[in-house]
Amino acid sequence: MTDKRDNANSGTGPVTQADVARFANVSTATVSRVLNGSSLVRPKVRETVEQAIAQLGYVPNEGARALARRRSNTLGAIIPTLNNAMFAAGMNAFEEEARQNGYGLFISVSNYDAAQESFLIRQMIERGVEGLLLVGNTRMDEARDLLQQSAMRHVCAWAYDPAAGAPNVGFDNAKAMYDLVDHVVDCGYRKIAMLAAMQAGNDRAQQRVQGVRARLAHHGLKLHAFAETRYSVQWAKKAVVRILSSGADAIICGNDVIAYGVLSSVKAKALTVPRDIAVVGFDDLPLSADLDPALTTVRVPAHQMGQRAALELLNAIEEDRDVRGYQLETHLVIRDSTMQL
Numbered sequence: 001m002t003d004k005r006d007n008a009n010s011g012t013g014p015v016t017q018a019d020v021a022r023f024a025n026v027s028t029a030t031v032s033r034v035l036n037g038s039s040l041v042r043p044k045v046r047e048t049v050e051q052a053i054a055q056l057g058y059v060p061n062e063g064a065r066a067l068a069r070r071r072s073n074t075l076g077a078i079i080p081t082l083n084n085a086m087f088a089a090g091m092n093a094f095e096e097e098a099r100q101n102g103y104g105l106f107i108s109v110s111n112y113d114a115a116q117e118s119f120l121i122r123q124m125i126e127r128g129v130e131g132l133l134l135v136g137n138t139r140m141d142e143a144r145d146l147l148q149q150s151a152m153r154h155v156c157a158w159a160y161d162p163a164a165g166a167p168n169v170g171f172d173n174a175k176a177m178y179d180l181v182d183h184v185v186d187c188g189y190r191k192i193a194m195l196a197a198m199q200a201g202n203d204r205a206q207q208r209v210q211g212v213r214a215r216l217a218h219h220g221l222k223l224h225a226f227a228e229t230r231y232s233v234q235w236a237k238k239a240v241v242r243i244l245s246s247g248a249d250a251i252i253c254g255n256d257v258i259a260y261g262v263l264s265s266v267k268a269k270a271l272t273v274p275r276d277i278a279v280v281g282f283d284d285l286p287l288s289a290d291l292d293p294a295l296t297t298v299r300v301p302a303h304q305m306g307q308r309a310a311l312e313l314l315n316a317i318e319e320d321r322d323v324r325g326y327q328l329e330t331h332l333v334i335r336d337s338t339m340q341l
Contacts, residue, residue: 236261
């Protein structure tokens with residue numbers, strides 16, 4: 001009788017499960033059970049199969065195994081841009097946590113385009129990702145329908161709204177502005193303007209504007225001037241011109257990148273920060289501490305947020321339950337771009 005081992009991988013192609021089965025003198029079903037960690041395999045048989053795998057140099061086809069298990073061990077993330085260091089920091093932490101838990105990561109960029117985000121969500125679902133990170137809570141109905149119909153586990157970061165209808169891992173953007181406004185008012189500034197990010201389709205920008213208006217009202221004040229701009233130094237330099245001509249004595253910026261453009265424009269007009277006008281940002285990007293003057297801003301826990309978002313997704317996947325939200329806190333960082341009058 002011919003030993004099955006004599007015919008194991010007699011060709012020149014890659015080693016298959018069938019080759020391993022022949023070599024170990026077992027069925028392909030037994031090999032599959034060993035690869036999937038089944039407790040139904042007797043220890044001696046398992047040892048024989050594992051030795052065959054090692055001797056033949058068999059590498060499991062993870063794609064086929066994922067289909068069989070309906071598992072891909074992959075997460076997805078769709079973010080507005082990679083040009084912002086804040087998103088990059090969050091994604092680095094998200095990827096690191098996923099990798100340490102044996103998961104890969106697909107990252108796509110929507111460029112703040114809601115239709116593009118919907119398309120990318122569909123792509124992620126088709127790729128079989130097991131969990132998805134999105135940014136903010138504002139998106140098209142098509143995207144919401146896709147997420148609901150596919151039962152895709154997902155988490156929305158950079159925001160925290162218990163009424164959003166989706167689990168959030170992030171912070172309250174409106175309340176994050178309160179300490180910043182309080183500080184500017186306490187310094188003695190009263191003609192307070194705001195250069196915000198474009199609010200259309202961006203709930204984070206909307207909520208930051210709402211937070212500034214609400215907290216100014218708390219102090220009996222209104223915005224002295226207001227304008228919107230893209231997240232860009234060059235666009236901010238253009239957009240701030242009207243605010244500077246309004247006689248404002250302080251400018252609250254939608255994020256640090258916008259603040260960099262404002263500082264550049266202020267200096268070009270031979271004005272001094274903060275003596276002539278105070279400037280504050282939001283995010284606390286690494287560069288903000290090294291500017292002249294150093295920028296007063298709000299520190300966002302980007303690394304912790306990315307890490308926590310990954311953990312909430314992974315725990316929900318492994319425990320076969322819904323994703324849970326998690327609220328993080330921001331912190332005011334006072335530097336030289338504001339001063340007590």
